[in-house]
């Protein structure tokens with residue numbers, strides 16, 4: 442996927458648009474987003490564009506370092522966040538926290 446595009450599962454759309462979700466945690470395939478750049482955001486399921494985000498930072502993180510702070514920024518509990526990440530990325534512990542803000 443291009444570095445000016447990002448997809449999210451549709452179930453997170455409302456939290457992103459309301460500003461409740463301000464990070465996403467990805468694997469190494471998405472670690473190269475450039476801080477300061479804007480990305481077009483679409484749903485994973487039907488590729489429907491729903492917003493633009495500005496990338497604030499991309500920070501390496503091991504699964505075991507996931508904290509309550511990350512969960513808060515995901516609008517989840519820590520056990521929920523860990524379960525979601527294990528589900529999406531069952532085969533790696535090397536993750537990246539992508540912090541963003543909504544454009545407009």
Ligand SMILES: CC(=O)Nc1ccn([C@@H]2O[C@H](CO)[C@@H](O)[C@H]2O)c(=O)n1
Nearest residue numbers: 448449450453465466467485525526
């Ligand atoms: C659709 C796609 O390509 N990939 C992903 C990967 C992750 N995420 C979300 O980021 C957080 C931490 O992983 C959680 O909120 C995840 O559900 C997502 O929505 N879409």
